[in-house]
Amino acid sequence: MSSFTDDHIISLCHDPTTIILSSPQCSNKVARISNDVAVKFGQFVTVQEFKNQQIAQQRLNSDIVTVPRAYRFIQNEDVGYIVMDYAAGxxxxxxxxxxxxxxxxxxxxxxxxxxxxxxxxxxxxxxxxxxxxxxxxxxxxxxxxxxxxxxxxxxxxxxxxxxxxxxxxxxxxxxxxxxxxxxxxxxxxxxxxxxxxxxxxxxxxxxxxxxxxxxxxxxxxxxxxxxxxxxxxxxxxxxxxxxxxxxxxxxxxxxxxxxxxx
CATH class of the missing domain: 3.90.1200 (Aminoglycoside 3'-phosphotransferase; Chain: A, domain 2)
Structure with missing residues (x-):
């Protein structure tokens, strides 16, 4: 993901051909922008959630529970974006x-x-x-x-x-x-x-x-x-x-x- 700019990630999230994983009634959305990467975005997605996810992923035993690794947080006006591993299943x-x-x-x-x-x-x-x-x-x-x-x-x-x-x-x-x-x-x-x-x-x-x-x-x-x-x-x-x-x-x-x- 290091080669993806913030603008590119944002554009992929809003591309009508991108797969949306979240339920239509959810205010926040989750988009699968590649085989291995998903992005959670919306007005209620915050840097606090990004930090929470990072800490949980670092501290918890992945043999017991897997927390998707969060790589980047983007704030674009009033919308937050968390770039993370895609969780299959x-x-x-x-x-x-x-x-x-x-x-x-x-x-x-x-x-x-x-x-x-x-x-x-x-x-x-x-x-x-x-x-x-x-x-x-x-x-x-x-x-x-x-x-x-x-x-x-x-x-x-x-x-x-x-x-x-x-x-x-x-x-x-x-x-x-x-x-x-x-x-x-x-x-x-x-x-x-x-x-x-x-x-x-x-x-x-x-x-x-x-x-x-x-x-x-x-x-x-x-x-x-x-x-x-x-x-x-x-x-x-x-x-x-x-x-x-x-x-x-x-x-x-x-x-x-x-x-x-x-």
Missing amino acids: KTLDLDSAKEVVKELGKVLNHIHQHVGTKPGSLGGGPVSGELWPEHEEVDFSEPDDLHLWLNRSRSPGNQIDLRNHNLCMCHLDFNPRNIIVDGNRIHLIDWSAAGFFPRFFDHISYQFLPQDLGFFYLLRPFLDPLSNAEEERAQAVVKILRHHQFHVFPGAKIPPRASIGA
Whole structure:
């Protein structure tokens, strides 16, 4: 890909003869621009997702899960482009996931074994995904920032403390649409929401993705069980996140995605 200019890559993505791999209803698109290269592009494709994917690909064991290598990020006006390896295989649905659910449990358990030193996106920058309010840019830069952000509307005697929980790598959008199986190889895509959080964040994410609850119920028996303390913290965090989604706090930064209804 080193011989491809940014302009050439962009033109290939928008060429009507290029194969589009993503579903027509997806706001972001994935184009296969050569036998071995795909490009994810759209208004909600960010440099944070690019960095997340790079870090996940570098840290995870490819014998357990393959993350497509991300080579280049291009920003052209309001559209971002991630140039990456093409992942061959079949995208799962709920029925086909049943055939490999034990292996999928191993994948998520393996992801959780990788820890970070501060919360938030794997590569830094604002977090993304269904857990976070659209009206606010949420960016954790210090180890205590998640604790402070979650507790900003709570009285001192009613605060939740997550500082004793390891910050584990979480995918936060682990569902059949983002899993491609090719023989014995499992590819995991869409790292836009990934970050370092207590591992139960990957459990509570399904409460914000109701279309994937059936998959979670299928997957949960193969995940390392949560402790009673983790279960209690998880329920408390869900309540706080739902509260934050509907309340604008003083000093909140309005991100570009809010202005266009993303």
